[in-house]
Amino acid sequence: MKQIKVLGSGCRNCDLTARVIEKQAEALGVEVAVDKVTDVAEILAYGVLRTPGVVVDGEVVHAGSVPDGRTARLWLQED
Amino acid sequence: MLHPFGLLADAVTYQLLGLTPGTRVADALHFFVQDVTKIFVLLVTVIFVMGLFRSYLSPERVRKAMEGRSRWAAYALAVTLGAVTPFCSCSSVPLFIGFVEAGVPVGATMAFLIASPMINEVAVVLLLGILGWKFTVLYVAVGLSVGIAGGALIDGLGLQRWVEEYVWKIRVGDGGEPGIGRSLAARLGYARSQVEEIVGRIWLYVLAGVGVGATLHGFVPETFFAQYAGASNPLAVPLAVAAGVPMYSNASGVIPVAEALLAKGVPVGTVLALMMSVVALSLPEMIILRKVLKPSMLGFFAGYLAVAFVTVGYVFNVLRF
Numbered sequence: 001m002k003q004i005k006v007l008g009s010g011c012r013n014c015d016l017t018a019r020v021i022e023k024q025a026e027a028l029g030v031e032v033a034v035d036k037v038t039d040v041a042e043i044l045a046y047g048v049l050r051t052p053g054v055v056v057d058g059e060v061v062h063a064g065s066v067p068d069g070r071t072a073r074l075w076l077q078e079d
Numbered sequence: 080m081l082h083p084f085g086l087l088a089d090a091v092t093y094q095l096l097g098l099t100p101g102t103r104v105a106d107a108l109h110f111f112v113q114d115v116t117k118i119f120v121l122l123v124t125v126i127f128v129m130g131l132f133r134s135y136l137s138p139e140r141v142r143k144a145m146e147g148r149s150r151w152a153a154y155a156l157a158v159t160l161g162a163v164t165p166f167c168s169c170s171s172v173p174l175f176i177g178f179v180e181a182g183v184p185v186g187a188t189m190a191f192l193i194a195s196p197m198i199n200e201v202a203v204v205l206l207l208g209i210l211g212w213k214f215t216v217l218y219v220a221v222g223l224s225v226g227i228a229g230g231a232l233i234d235g236l237g238l239q240r241w242v243e244e245y246v247w248k249i250r251v252g253d254g255g256e257p258g259i260g261r262s263l264a265a266r267l268g269y270a271r272s273q274v275e276e277i278v279g280r281i282w283l284y285v286l287a288g289v290g291v292g293a294t295l296h297g298f299v300p301e302t303f304f305a306q307y308a309g310a311s312n313p314l315a316v317p318l319a320v321a322a323g324v325p326m327y328s329n330a331s332g333v334i335p336v337a338e339a340l341l342a343k344g345v346p347v348g349t350v351l352a353l354m355m356s357v358v359a360l361s362l363p364e365m366i367i368l369r370k371v372l373k374p375s376m377l378g379f380f381a382g383y384l385a386v387a388f389v390t391v392g393y394v395f396n397v398l399r400f
Contacts, residue, residue: 009172009173009367009370013276040172040173040176040249040370041245041249043173044173044176044177044180044249044250044251044252045249045250045251045252046252047139047251047252048139048173049139049142049170049173049174049177049251050139050170050173050174051170051173063139064170065269065272065273065276066272066276067272068268068272070268071268
């Protein structure tokens with residue numbers, strides 16, 4: 001199962017990001033665990049300055065905008 | 080400049096709807112159609128081009144470049160970066176900590192936070208398209224000066240003690256180069272997503288701003304402004320700044336209002352003071368920054384901006400710009 005973290009201080013764009021990923025995962029039938037990380041110290045520990053950021057299995061793949069569905073699918077399909 | 084939007088507004092107002100030129104409704108509607116179409120075309124173009132440019136320049140990278148630079152180099156970089164990076168205000172906190180942790184002086188970081196909402200490529204292009212280059216140069220110069228002076232003041236007075244202690248303990252990790260792929264297609268896709276995101280965030284402010292501007296333009300007589308907001312009323316400038324605090328909008332929403340006010344003969348200094356107060360002095364931003372700044376710093380920040388904007392207003396009104 002893919003471990004996904006959405007980094008953000010709880011703004012609207014962070015919710016949207018989590019929703020995009022969950023929707024794509026459901027469509028692909030991939031099992032994911034999406035966690036929202038709102039603690040600033042933890043967000044910065046990933047080196048991300050612009051939220052929302054996305055971490056897939058410990059690796060930062062995105063920062064600074066709500067990803068589109070196509071991008072999210074690529075993260076979910078990788079292996 | 081940008082004449083086609085005037086023609087389009089002519090066609091809609093006078094031909095399609097058959098309104099008589101010179102009437103209040105026709106004037107207001109003409110203003111509305113012209114500004115809405117012009118602003119949205121400009122917005123989409125500028126955000127797309129800047130998104131493409133920004134796909135080559137991330138704050139993460141700039142932060143690394145600023146690490147260990149001299150104080151003045153840091154100021155210059157901070158304000159420039161603030162001007163070319165419009166960021167969602169929810170990124171203020173991580174950006175603030177990230178910069179401070181990289182050794183950027185607190186004042187320079189504050190300069191960045193002051194300059195960013197006031198000056199950005201969207202504001203500049205809208206100002207150029209609607210109010211002309213002279214006003215644009217004035218606005219940008221004043222905004223940068225207020226940002227740099229505020230930052231220098233904060234460092235000069237040693238106010239970094241007004242930053243919350245935990246900020247100094249956070250360590251920023253190295254997440255590599257997150258985000259967009261390096262291919263042109265990925266960069267174009269990023270630029271497009273920026274357009275969707277930013278226009279999606281600000282379109283309501285733009286419509287509201289143009290609506291207010293159109294109403295002022297069509298329905299409020301010039302004598303009203305001459306009486307209450309003319310250069311002869313010394314209270315007009317501080318009142319404009321005070322009025323701007325509860326009003327929260329971004330630069331694109333406030334520009335059409337400024338356009339209408341200037342056309343009604345309100346002095347440039349008063350209009351500048353109002354615009355900057357609406358854009359830079361905002362309660363939601365203060366609440367977000369409370370996470371990293373102590374109340375005394377927020378008070379200083381707000382007080383400094385209010386004094387700076389009132390000063391700007393008086394200076395330009397006295398100089399009769």
